[in-house]
Amino acid sequence: xxxxxVAYPTSRPVLRGVGSGNTPRLLNYASCERVFNPSxxxxxxxxxxxxxxxxxxxxxxxxxxxxxxxxxxYQAKKTIDEHGVKVFSSNYELYGDMSNRMMTVxxxxxxxxxxxxxxxxxxxxxxxxxxxxxxxxxxxxxRTLKWTGIPVSIGLAPTKTLAKAVNKVAKKNEGIKLIxxxxxxxxxxxxxxxxxxxxxxxxxxxxxxxxxIKTALQFKGLPEGWVKKHMAISGLRLQYExxxxxxxxxxxxxxxxxxxxxxxxxxxxxxxxxxxxxxVANFAFKCAEKAxxxxxxxxxxxxxxxxxxxxxxxxxxxxxRTMRLPVATADTAEILHYVRLALRSIYRPGYAYKKxxxxxxxxxxxxxxxxxxxxxxxxxxxxxxxxxIDEVNQKMGKKGVFDPPVxxxxxxxxxxxxxxxxxxxxxxxxxxxxxxxxxxxx
DNA sequence: TCTGGGGTCCTAGGACCC
DNA sequence: TCTGGGGTCCTAGGACCC
Numbered sequence: 001x002x003x004x005x006v007a008y009p010t011s012r013p014v015l016r017g018v019g020s021g022n023t024p025r026l027l028n029y030a031s032c033e034r035v036f037n038p039s040x041x042x043x044x045x046x047x048x049x050x051x052x053x054x055x056x057x058x059x060x061x062x063x064x065x066x067x068x069x070x071x072x073x074y075q076a077k078k079t080i081d082e083h084g085v086k087v088f089s090s091n092y093e094l095y096g097d098m099s100n101r102m103m104t105v106x107x108x109x110x111x112x113x114x115x116x117x118x119x120x121x122x123x124x125x126x127x128x129x130x131x132x133x134x135x136x137x138x139x140x141x142x143r144t145l146k147w148t149g150i151p152v153s154i155g156l157a158p159t160k161t162l163a164k165a166v167n168k169v170a171k172k173n174e175g176i177k178l179i180x181x182x183x184x185x186x187x188x189x190x191x192x193x194x195x196x197x198x199x200x201x202x203x204x205x206x207x208x209x210x211x212x213i214k215t216a217l218q219f220k221g222l223p224e225g226w227v228k229k230h231m232a233i234s235g236l237r238l239q240y241e242x243x244x245x246x247x248x249x250x251x252x253x254x255x256x257x258x259x260x261x262x263x264x265x266x267x268x269x270x271x272x273x274x275x276x277x278x279x280v281a282n283f284a285f286k287c288a289e290k291a292x293x294x295x296x297x298x299x300x301x302x303x304x305x306x307x308x309x310x311x312x313x314x315x316x317x318x319x320x321r322t323m324r325l326p327v328a329t330a331d332t333a334e335i336l337h338y339v340r341l342a343l344r345s346i347y348r349p350g351y352a353y354k355k356x357x358x359x360x361x362x363x364x365x366x367x368x369x370x371x372x373x374x375x376x377x378x379x380x381x382x383x384x385x386x387x388x389i390d391e392v393n394q395k396m397g398k399k400g401v402f403d404p405p406v407x408x409x410x411x412x413x414x415x416x417x418x419x420x421x422x423x424x425x426x427x428x429x430x431x432x433x434x435x436x437x438x439x440x441x442x
Numbered sequence: 443t444c445t446g447g448g449g450t451c452c453t454a455g456g457a458c459c460c
Numbered sequence: 461t462c463t464g465g466g467g468t469c470c471t472a473g474g475a476c477c478c
Contacts, residue, residue, distance in 0.1 A: 049446035056446060072445040090446085117449095117478045201476050232452055234476080261448060310445055322471085357447090 029057035032098045033088050035149035044085040048073055051267045052089055101148045109140050114251045122160055124250045130180075137176045151175070157185070160248045161241035164198045165189070165216065185244060189217035199238040204231060216242060256365055257294055262286040263357025269308070270353040276305065277343060283358035284332070284339040291330035291360055299328045299362030301335055303342045308354035319346040328364070335360070388414055388442070395441045410438055 029047040034040045044065055047057035054072045065083055067076045080087060099118045107113035112124030123140075125133060137154045144152050155167025156178035166188055170177035179185055194216050195205040207230065213219055220242045227235045237247040262283040270276050280303055291298055304320035321342040329335065339358055389410060 051444085051446085054445050070445080074444045077444095092447095120478080199476065203475065232475085234452070257449080259449070263447065265446070267444090308445090354445095 029088075029090065029095055030059040030062075031150050032091075032095050033086075034059075035098065036094075040086055044083060045088070046076075046080065046085055047088045047090050049090060051265060053265065056090065098148065098150065102144060102150050102152070105144050105147050106140065106152075109136070109143065112250055112252055115254060122163065122250055124252075134176070134178055137178070141175060158244045159241040159246045160250070161198050161238060162188075162244070165192055165196070168192075168196065182244060185242070186217055186220075189220055189242060190215055192216040194219045197238065197242075199234060204235070256296055256363070258363055259359055259361045260287050260290045260294070260296075260298070260363065261357060261359040262290070263304075263355065263359075265355045266353070270356070271351065273347055273349065276347060276353060276356065277340065279356055280305075280339055280343050280358055281336055283356065284336050287358050287360045288330050288332040288335050291363065294363075296363045296365050297328040297330045298325060298335070298360035299364075300324050300360075301338050301342070302359040302361060303339055303346070304357050304359075305343075305346065305353055306355040307351050314352055315350070317348055317351045319348075321346045322361075328362070330360075330366075384414075392438060392442050396438070410442060413439070413442070 030045045033045060033047065040059075042061065043059075044061035044067075045057075045059040046055050046062050046067060048054065049056045052073055054070055055067060055076060056070070058067055058069065062085055065079055065085065067079060067085070079085070095118060102119070103113075103115050103121055106121055106123065107115075110123035110125060111127060114122045114124075116122055128136075133156060137156060141152055141154060144150060153167055153171040153175045154177075155163045155165070155170045156176075157163040157166050158180065162179065162185060166177050166179050169188065169192075179188055192215060194200055194208050194213055197216055197219070200208070200219075208214075208219065213222065220239060222239070224236060224239065227239050231238075240247045264279075264283075266279075270279060283303075284301070287301075300322055302320055302322040304318070306318040307316050308314060309316065309318075323338040323342050325334065325338060327334075392410065
Protein backbone atom coordinates (compact mmCIF):
# COMPACT_ATOMS: atom_id res chain seq x y z
CA UNK A 1 0.00 0.00 0.00
CA UNK A 2 2.96 2.31 0.57
CA UNK A 3 1.19 5.18 2.29
CA UNK A 4 1.47 6.84 5.66
CA UNK A 5 -1.14 4.61 7.24
CA VAL A 6 1.14 1.66 6.92
CA ALA A 7 4.33 3.48 7.70
CA TYR A 8 3.17 4.46 11.18
CA PRO A 9 1.53 1.69 13.08
CA THR A 10 -0.19 4.04 15.50
CA SER A 11 -2.00 5.71 12.65
CA ARG A 12 -5.50 4.67 11.93
CA PRO A 13 -8.48 6.14 10.21
CA VAL A 14 -10.42 8.31 12.58
CA LEU A 15 -13.95 9.26 11.94
CA ARG A 16 -15.44 12.36 13.32
CA GLY A 17 -19.07 13.32 13.39
CA VAL A 18 -20.27 16.80 14.15
CA GLY A 19 -23.39 18.84 13.78
CA SER A 20 -23.70 20.23 10.30
CA GLY A 21 -22.87 23.78 9.38
CA ASN A 22 -20.24 26.30 10.08
CA THR A 23 -19.06 26.25 13.65
CA PRO A 24 -19.98 22.81 14.90
CA ARG A 25 -21.17 23.44 18.44
CA LEU A 26 -23.16 26.48 17.56
CA LEU A 27 -25.01 24.90 14.77
CA ASN A 28 -25.81 21.94 16.83
CA TYR A 29 -27.75 24.14 19.23
CA ALA A 30 -29.70 25.51 16.33
CA SER A 31 -30.15 21.97 15.02
CA CYS A 32 -31.47 20.92 18.41
CA GLU A 33 -34.16 23.54 18.32
CA ARG A 34 -35.05 22.40 14.83
CA VAL A 35 -35.49 18.80 15.87
CA PHE A 36 -38.45 19.86 17.98
CA ASN A 37 -39.69 22.45 15.59
CA PRO A 38 -39.23 21.29 11.99
CA SER A 39 -40.89 24.44 10.66
CA UNK A 40 -37.59 26.15 11.45
CA UNK A 41 -35.83 24.21 8.72
CA UNK A 42 -34.49 26.52 6.06
CA UNK A 43 -35.15 29.58 8.22
CA UNK A 44 -32.54 31.65 10.03
CA UNK A 45 -32.20 30.65 13.70
CA UNK A 46 -29.98 32.03 16.47
CA UNK A 47 -29.45 30.93 20.06
CA UNK A 48 -28.49 33.42 22.77
CA UNK A 49 -26.10 33.17 25.72
CA UNK A 50 -26.93 33.43 29.40
CA UNK A 51 -28.82 36.70 30.09
CA UNK A 52 -29.55 36.75 26.37
CA UNK A 53 -26.43 38.85 26.10
CA UNK A 54 -24.84 37.62 22.91
CA UNK A 55 -25.28 35.20 20.05
CA UNK A 56 -23.72 31.81 20.58
CA UNK A 57 -25.35 29.81 17.82
CA UNK A 58 -26.49 30.48 14.29
CA UNK A 59 -27.94 28.44 11.52
CA UNK A 60 -26.42 28.75 8.05
CA UNK A 61 -29.23 31.07 7.05
CA UNK A 62 -28.56 33.38 10.00
CA UNK A 63 -24.89 33.35 9.18
CA UNK A 64 -25.65 34.34 5.61
CA UNK A 65 -27.37 37.46 6.98
CA UNK A 66 -24.02 38.53 8.44
CA UNK A 67 -24.82 37.73 12.04
CA UNK A 68 -21.54 36.74 13.64
CA UNK A 69 -20.70 34.41 16.45
CA UNK A 70 -20.31 36.06 19.84
CA UNK A 71 -21.91 39.24 18.57
CA UNK A 72 -23.88 41.14 21.22
CA UNK A 73 -27.59 40.63 20.73
CA TYR A 74 -28.38 44.34 20.71
CA GLN A 75 -26.01 44.88 17.79
CA ALA A 76 -27.63 42.18 15.68
CA LYS A 77 -31.15 43.03 16.74
CA LYS A 78 -31.91 45.19 13.75
CA THR A 79 -30.97 42.47 11.26
CA ILE A 80 -32.82 39.90 13.33
CA ASP A 81 -36.05 41.91 13.33
CA GLU A 82 -35.82 42.81 9.67
CA HIS A 83 -35.42 39.24 8.51
CA GLY A 84 -37.65 37.55 11.04
CA VAL A 85 -34.80 35.50 12.50
CA LYS A 86 -36.05 33.05 15.13
CA VAL A 87 -34.40 33.70 18.48
CA PHE A 88 -33.96 31.19 21.31
CA SER A 89 -32.54 31.54 24.80
CA SER A 90 -30.05 28.77 25.40
CA ASN A 91 -31.39 25.54 26.84
CA TYR A 92 -28.35 23.56 27.90
CA GLU A 93 -30.39 20.71 29.31
CA LEU A 94 -32.00 20.11 25.96
CA TYR A 95 -28.66 20.23 24.15
CA GLY A 96 -27.08 17.87 26.64
CA ASP A 97 -29.89 15.44 26.22
CA MET A 98 -29.74 15.53 22.43
CA SER A 99 -25.99 15.12 22.61
CA ASN A 100 -26.29 11.97 24.71
CA ARG A 101 -28.66 10.45 22.22
CA MET A 102 -26.39 11.29 19.31
CA MET A 103 -23.31 9.88 21.08
CA THR A 104 -25.08 6.66 21.92
CA VAL A 105 -25.91 6.05 18.28
CA UNK A 106 -22.43 7.01 17.06
CA UNK A 107 -20.46 4.93 19.53
CA UNK A 108 -22.62 1.90 18.84
CA UNK A 109 -21.39 1.97 15.24
CA UNK A 110 -17.62 1.90 15.78
CA UNK A 111 -15.15 -0.30 17.64
CA UNK A 112 -13.75 2.63 19.64
CA UNK A 113 -15.05 6.07 20.47
CA UNK A 114 -14.15 9.21 22.35
CA UNK A 115 -16.73 11.86 23.16
CA UNK A 116 -14.86 15.07 22.57
CA UNK A 117 -17.42 17.78 23.16
CA UNK A 118 -21.14 18.30 23.22
CA UNK A 119 -21.37 17.76 19.48
CA UNK A 120 -18.21 16.01 18.38
CA UNK A 121 -16.74 12.62 18.79
CA UNK A 122 -13.85 10.63 17.43
CA UNK A 123 -14.46 7.10 16.32
CA UNK A 124 -11.56 4.69 15.98
CA UNK A 125 -11.62 1.96 13.36
CA UNK A 126 -8.58 -0.10 14.16
CA UNK A 127 -9.07 -3.59 12.81
CA UNK A 128 -11.85 -2.42 10.55
CA UNK A 129 -11.63 -3.38 6.91
CA UNK A 130 -10.67 -0.17 5.14
CA UNK A 131 -12.54 -0.73 1.92
CA UNK A 132 -15.77 -0.89 3.87
CA UNK A 133 -15.27 2.45 5.59
CA UNK A 134 -16.95 4.78 3.08
CA UNK A 135 -20.11 2.71 3.02
CA UNK A 136 -20.05 2.42 6.76
CA UNK A 137 -19.73 6.20 7.08
CA UNK A 138 -22.89 6.59 5.01
CA UNK A 139 -24.67 4.17 7.29
CA UNK A 140 -23.60 6.15 10.35
CA UNK A 141 -24.85 9.33 8.80
CA UNK A 142 -28.23 7.92 7.87
CA ARG A 143 -28.83 6.30 11.22
CA THR A 144 -27.92 9.34 13.27
CA LEU A 145 -30.24 11.49 11.23
CA LYS A 146 -33.06 8.97 11.40
CA TRP A 147 -32.79 8.20 15.10
CA THR A 148 -31.93 11.60 16.55
CA GLY A 149 -32.88 14.09 13.84
CA ILE A 150 -29.39 15.58 13.92
CA PRO A 151 -27.38 15.81 10.71
CA VAL A 152 -23.71 14.88 11.13
CA SER A 153 -20.77 15.25 8.83
CA ILE A 154 -17.91 12.82 8.83
CA GLY A 155 -14.20 13.14 8.08
CA LEU A 156 -11.95 10.10 7.92
CA ALA A 157 -8.16 10.36 8.14
CA PRO A 158 -5.11 8.77 9.77
CA THR A 159 -4.94 11.23 12.70
CA LYS A 160 -7.39 13.17 14.81
CA THR A 161 -6.14 16.55 13.60
CA LEU A 162 -6.46 15.52 9.97
CA ALA A 163 -9.87 14.01 10.60
CA LYS A 164 -11.04 17.29 12.08
CA ALA A 165 -9.71 19.21 9.12
CA VAL A 166 -11.19 16.93 6.49
CA ASN A 167 -14.47 16.98 8.37
CA LYS A 168 -14.70 20.69 7.80
CA VAL A 169 -14.36 20.10 4.08
CA ALA A 170 -16.87 17.26 4.19
CA LYS A 171 -19.36 19.55 5.87
CA LYS A 172 -19.35 21.92 2.92
CA ASN A 173 -19.70 19.10 0.40
CA GLU A 174 -21.39 15.74 0.59
CA GLY A 175 -21.01 15.33 4.33
CA ILE A 176 -18.46 12.52 4.13
CA LYS A 177 -14.83 12.63 3.06
CA LEU A 178 -11.92 10.27 3.46
CA ILE A 179 -8.20 10.95 3.02
CA UNK A 180 -5.44 8.35 3.36
CA UNK A 181 -2.44 8.89 1.11
CA UNK A 182 0.09 11.66 1.66
CA UNK A 183 -0.91 13.12 -1.70
CA UNK A 184 -4.52 13.36 -0.58
CA UNK A 185 -3.40 14.87 2.71
CA UNK A 186 -1.24 17.51 1.03
CA UNK A 187 -4.00 18.34 -1.40
CA UNK A 188 -6.28 19.06 1.54
CA UNK A 189 -3.68 21.01 3.51
CA UNK A 190 -2.76 23.19 0.57
CA UNK A 191 -6.21 24.74 0.51
CA UNK A 192 -6.70 24.65 4.26
CA UNK A 193 -6.13 27.96 6.10
CA UNK A 194 -3.59 27.54 8.89
CA UNK A 195 -5.82 29.43 11.31
CA UNK A 196 -8.51 26.76 11.02
CA UNK A 197 -6.22 24.04 12.30
CA UNK A 198 -7.02 22.43 15.64
CA UNK A 199 -4.54 24.07 18.01
CA UNK A 200 -3.93 27.31 16.12
CA UNK A 201 -5.63 30.18 17.90
CA UNK A 202 -5.52 33.94 17.52
CA UNK A 203 -2.01 34.50 18.80
CA UNK A 204 -0.27 31.73 16.91
CA UNK A 205 -2.14 32.65 13.77
CA UNK A 206 -0.97 36.24 14.00
CA UNK A 207 2.63 35.16 14.32
CA UNK A 208 2.34 32.70 11.45
CA UNK A 209 0.67 35.25 9.19
CA UNK A 210 3.52 37.68 9.88
CA UNK A 211 5.90 35.02 8.61
CA UNK A 212 3.82 34.50 5.50
CA ILE A 213 2.52 31.11 6.61
CA LYS A 214 -1.03 30.99 5.36
CA THR A 215 -1.88 27.38 4.61
CA ALA A 216 -1.71 24.24 6.67
CA LEU A 217 0.71 22.80 4.12
CA GLN A 218 3.14 25.66 4.67
CA PHE A 219 2.91 25.06 8.41
CA LYS A 220 3.64 21.40 7.89
CA GLY A 221 6.85 22.39 6.09
CA LEU A 222 8.19 24.64 8.89
CA PRO A 223 11.40 23.50 10.62
CA GLU A 224 10.61 21.46 13.70
CA GLY A 225 13.03 23.49 15.80
CA TRP A 226 11.16 26.69 15.12
CA VAL A 227 7.82 25.11 15.92
CA LYS A 228 9.08 23.63 19.18
CA LYS A 229 10.62 26.92 20.21
CA HIS A 230 7.64 29.14 19.50
CA MET A 231 4.67 26.85 19.92
CA ALA A 232 5.96 24.40 22.50
CA ILE A 233 5.33 20.71 22.42
CA SER A 234 1.70 21.12 21.39
CA GLY A 235 2.80 22.83 18.18
CA LEU A 236 5.14 19.99 17.39
CA ARG A 237 2.40 17.47 17.99
CA LEU A 238 0.14 19.35 15.64
CA GLN A 239 2.84 19.27 12.97
CA TYR A 240 3.37 15.54 13.37
CA GLU A 241 -0.33 14.90 13.16
CA UNK A 242 -0.41 16.76 9.85
CA UNK A 243 2.32 14.43 8.64
CA UNK A 244 0.04 11.52 9.37
CA UNK A 245 1.82 10.49 12.56
CA UNK A 246 -0.74 10.08 15.29
CA UNK A 247 0.32 11.92 18.47
CA UNK A 248 -3.03 12.56 20.09
CA UNK A 249 -4.40 9.20 21.13
CA UNK A 250 -8.05 8.30 21.26
CA UNK A 251 -9.26 8.61 24.82
CA UNK A 252 -11.70 5.84 25.20
CA UNK A 253 -12.62 6.33 28.84
CA UNK A 254 -13.63 9.84 29.75
CA UNK A 255 -11.22 11.32 32.25
CA UNK A 256 -12.44 12.75 35.54
CA UNK A 257 -12.47 16.53 35.56
CA UNK A 258 -9.45 18.34 36.95
CA UNK A 259 -11.29 21.56 37.67
CA UNK A 260 -14.88 22.55 38.22
CA UNK A 261 -16.03 26.09 37.65
CA UNK A 262 -19.23 28.06 38.06
CA UNK A 263 -19.22 31.64 36.82
CA UNK A 264 -21.70 34.15 35.46
CA UNK A 265 -21.93 37.57 34.01
CA UNK A 266 -24.62 39.49 35.84
CA UNK A 267 -27.66 40.90 34.12
CA UNK A 268 -27.44 43.84 36.50
CA UNK A 269 -24.36 45.20 38.22
CA UNK A 270 -23.58 43.93 41.69
CA UNK A 271 -22.27 46.71 43.86
CA UNK A 272 -22.68 45.71 47.49
CA UNK A 273 -20.70 43.23 49.51
CA UNK A 274 -23.83 41.55 50.72
CA UNK A 275 -25.09 40.87 47.22
CA UNK A 276 -21.70 39.63 46.08
CA UNK A 277 -21.46 37.30 49.03
CA UNK A 278 -24.81 35.80 48.14
CA UNK A 279 -23.73 35.34 44.54
CA VAL A 280 -20.44 33.60 45.27
CA ALA A 281 -22.06 31.47 47.97
CA ASN A 282 -24.44 30.30 45.31
CA PHE A 283 -21.56 29.47 42.97
CA ALA A 284 -19.74 27.63 45.74
CA PHE A 285 -22.86 25.60 46.37
CA LYS A 286 -23.14 24.67 42.70
CA CYS A 287 -19.46 23.78 42.44
CA ALA A 288 -19.64 21.53 45.49
CA GLU A 289 -22.70 19.87 44.05
CA LYS A 290 -20.96 19.22 40.72
CA ALA A 291 -17.91 17.84 42.51
CA UNK A 292 -20.01 15.40 44.54
CA UNK A 293 -21.77 14.30 41.40
CA UNK A 294 -18.39 13.42 39.91
CA UNK A 295 -17.51 11.64 43.13
CA UNK A 296 -14.52 13.89 43.52
CA UNK A 297 -12.97 16.16 46.17
CA UNK A 298 -11.07 19.46 45.79
CA UNK A 299 -7.80 20.57 47.36
CA UNK A 300 -8.26 24.25 46.66
CA UNK A 301 -10.90 26.79 45.78
CA UNK A 302 -10.47 29.96 43.74
CA UNK A 303 -12.84 32.87 43.47
CA UNK A 304 -12.64 35.77 41.05
CA UNK A 305 -14.58 39.01 40.60
CA UNK A 306 -14.50 41.45 37.68
CA UNK A 307 -15.98 44.80 36.79
CA UNK A 308 -17.26 45.34 33.25
CA UNK A 309 -14.21 45.39 30.97
CA UNK A 310 -16.31 46.56 28.04
CA UNK A 311 -17.40 49.74 29.72
CA UNK A 312 -14.21 51.75 29.84
CA UNK A 313 -15.86 54.77 31.39
CA UNK A 314 -16.39 52.91 34.67
CA UNK A 315 -13.57 52.35 37.16
CA UNK A 316 -12.06 48.90 36.65
CA UNK A 317 -11.09 46.32 39.22
CA UNK A 318 -10.63 42.61 39.08
CA UNK A 319 -8.97 40.17 41.39
CA UNK A 320 -8.86 36.53 42.36
CA ARG A 321 -7.81 34.52 45.37
CA THR A 322 -6.99 30.87 45.77
CA MET A 323 -7.46 29.20 49.14
CA ARG A 324 -5.99 25.83 49.93
CA LEU A 325 -8.45 23.59 51.71
CA PRO A 326 -6.84 21.94 54.73
CA VAL A 327 -8.56 18.69 53.85
CA ALA A 328 -9.65 17.81 50.35
CA THR A 329 -13.43 18.03 50.31
CA ALA A 330 -16.63 18.48 48.34
CA ASP A 331 -18.53 19.61 51.40
CA THR A 332 -20.65 22.69 50.77
CA ALA A 333 -20.22 24.26 54.21
CA GLU A 334 -16.47 23.77 54.19
CA ILE A 335 -16.03 25.24 50.72
CA LEU A 336 -18.42 28.06 51.54
CA HIS A 337 -16.32 29.03 54.53
CA TYR A 338 -13.17 29.47 52.45
CA VAL A 339 -15.00 31.19 49.62
CA ARG A 340 -16.24 33.77 52.13
CA LEU A 341 -12.75 34.29 53.50
CA ALA A 342 -11.38 34.73 49.98
CA LEU A 343 -14.08 37.19 49.02
CA ARG A 344 -13.44 39.26 52.12
CA SER A 345 -9.80 39.61 51.15
CA ILE A 346 -10.35 40.73 47.57
CA TYR A 347 -13.66 42.61 47.60
CA ARG A 348 -13.32 46.39 47.18
CA PRO A 349 -16.34 48.59 47.69
CA GLY A 350 -17.24 51.31 45.23
CA TYR A 351 -17.13 49.23 42.06
CA ALA A 352 -19.90 47.96 39.81
CA TYR A 353 -19.15 44.26 39.43
CA LYS A 354 -20.21 42.48 36.27
CA LYS A 355 -18.88 38.99 36.64
CA UNK A 356 -17.79 36.52 39.30
CA UNK A 357 -16.96 32.88 39.60
CA UNK A 358 -15.86 30.04 41.85
CA UNK A 359 -13.49 27.29 40.76
CA UNK A 360 -12.55 24.07 42.46
CA UNK A 361 -9.09 22.74 41.61
CA UNK A 362 -6.79 19.94 42.63
CA UNK A 363 -9.64 17.52 42.12
CA UNK A 364 -9.22 13.82 42.68
CA UNK A 365 -11.59 10.95 43.21
CA UNK A 366 -12.69 10.09 46.70
CA UNK A 367 -11.68 6.50 46.28
CA UNK A 368 -8.13 7.49 45.46
CA UNK A 369 -8.15 9.69 48.47
CA UNK A 370 -6.72 7.43 50.88
CA UNK A 371 -3.85 6.10 52.50
CA UNK A 372 -1.59 7.01 55.17
CA UNK A 373 -0.38 8.02 58.49
CA UNK A 374 -0.22 5.35 61.01
CA UNK A 375 -2.31 6.15 63.99
CA UNK A 376 -1.15 4.81 67.25
CA UNK A 377 1.24 2.07 66.35
CA UNK A 378 3.61 1.14 69.17
CA UNK A 379 7.33 1.77 69.15
CA UNK A 380 8.26 -1.64 67.86
CA UNK A 381 5.98 -1.24 64.93
CA UNK A 382 7.17 2.27 64.26
CA UNK A 383 10.77 1.19 64.14
CA UNK A 384 9.79 -1.63 61.82
CA UNK A 385 8.27 0.96 59.48
CA UNK A 386 11.33 3.21 59.68
CA UNK A 387 13.70 0.38 58.96
CA UNK A 388 11.72 -0.79 55.99
CA ILE A 389 11.70 2.72 54.61
CA ASP A 390 15.47 2.90 55.08
CA GLU A 391 15.80 -0.31 53.12
CA VAL A 392 13.66 1.02 50.31
CA ASN A 393 15.69 4.20 50.28
CA GLN A 394 18.91 2.29 49.99
CA LYS A 395 17.51 0.30 47.11
CA MET A 396 16.28 3.39 45.33
CA GLY A 397 19.19 5.68 46.08
CA LYS A 398 18.44 9.29 45.18
CA LYS A 399 14.96 8.39 44.01
CA GLY A 400 14.05 7.19 47.48
CA VAL A 401 11.15 7.99 49.74
CA PHE A 402 11.78 11.61 50.66
CA ASP A 403 8.48 13.39 50.45
CA PRO A 404 6.40 13.08 53.62
CA PRO A 405 3.19 12.13 51.80
CA VAL A 406 4.97 9.29 50.03
CA UNK A 407 6.50 8.24 53.33
CA UNK A 408 3.06 8.15 54.91
CA UNK A 409 1.69 6.22 51.98
CA UNK A 410 4.38 3.60 52.32
CA UNK A 411 3.84 3.36 56.06
CA UNK A 412 0.14 2.85 55.53
CA UNK A 413 0.78 0.28 52.87
CA UNK A 414 3.05 -1.70 55.16
CA UNK A 415 0.68 -1.35 58.07
CA UNK A 416 -2.20 -2.57 55.96
CA UNK A 417 -0.31 -5.70 55.09
CA UNK A 418 0.06 -6.37 58.79
CA UNK A 419 -3.49 -5.41 59.68
CA UNK A 420 -2.48 -2.57 61.95
CA UNK A 421 -4.91 0.23 62.74
CA UNK A 422 -4.17 3.49 61.02
CA UNK A 423 -5.53 6.93 60.41
CA UNK A 424 -6.55 8.00 56.95
CA UNK A 425 -5.02 10.98 55.19
CA UNK A 426 -4.49 12.11 51.65
CA UNK A 427 -2.08 11.11 48.96
CA UNK A 428 -2.29 13.80 46.34
CA UNK A 429 -2.31 12.60 42.74
CA UNK A 430 0.92 14.44 42.09
CA UNK A 431 2.69 11.86 44.21
CA UNK A 432 1.33 8.85 42.42
CA UNK A 433 4.17 8.37 39.92
CA UNK A 434 6.63 8.47 42.73
CA UNK A 435 4.50 6.20 44.85
CA UNK A 436 4.36 3.60 42.11
CA UNK A 437 8.13 3.37 41.90
CA UNK A 438 8.32 3.14 45.69
CA UNK A 439 5.79 0.30 45.66
CA UNK A 440 7.90 -1.58 43.17
CA UNK A 441 11.03 -1.14 45.27
CA UNK A 442 9.33 -2.29 48.44
C1' DT B 443 -28.77 50.32 28.78
C1' DC B 444 -27.24 45.50 26.49
C1' DT B 445 -20.83 41.69 25.18
C1' DG B 446 -21.13 33.30 27.32
C1' DG B 447 -19.60 29.49 30.34
C1' DG B 448 -17.24 26.03 30.74
C1' DG B 449 -12.67 23.39 30.31
C1' DT B 450 -7.47 21.62 28.94
C1' DC B 451 -2.40 21.60 28.51
C1' DC B 452 2.27 23.63 28.80
C1' DT B 453 6.07 26.35 30.75
C1' DA B 454 8.87 28.94 33.90
C1' DG B 455 10.30 29.95 38.30
C1' DG B 456 10.42 29.63 43.28
C1' DA B 457 10.24 26.84 47.56
C1' DC B 458 11.60 22.93 49.46
C1' DC B 459 13.74 18.24 50.13
C1' DC B 460 17.87 15.01 50.70
C1' DT C 461 30.38 26.29 58.01
C1' DC C 462 30.06 26.14 53.10
C1' DT C 463 28.62 24.09 48.86
C1' DG C 464 26.33 21.42 44.86
C1' DG C 465 23.35 18.28 42.27
C1' DG C 466 19.16 16.01 41.59
C1' DG C 467 14.62 15.92 42.40
C1' DT C 468 9.51 17.20 43.64
C1' DC C 469 5.59 20.31 44.28
C1' DC C 470 3.05 24.40 43.56
C1' DT C 471 1.61 28.59 41.31
C1' DA C 472 0.88 31.96 37.82
C1' DG C 473 0.23 32.96 33.37
C1' DG C 474 -0.39 32.09 28.55
C1' DA C 475 -2.08 29.58 24.92
C1' DC C 476 -5.76 26.76 23.18
C1' DC C 477 -10.50 24.17 22.77
C1' DC C 478 -15.87 23.90 22.19
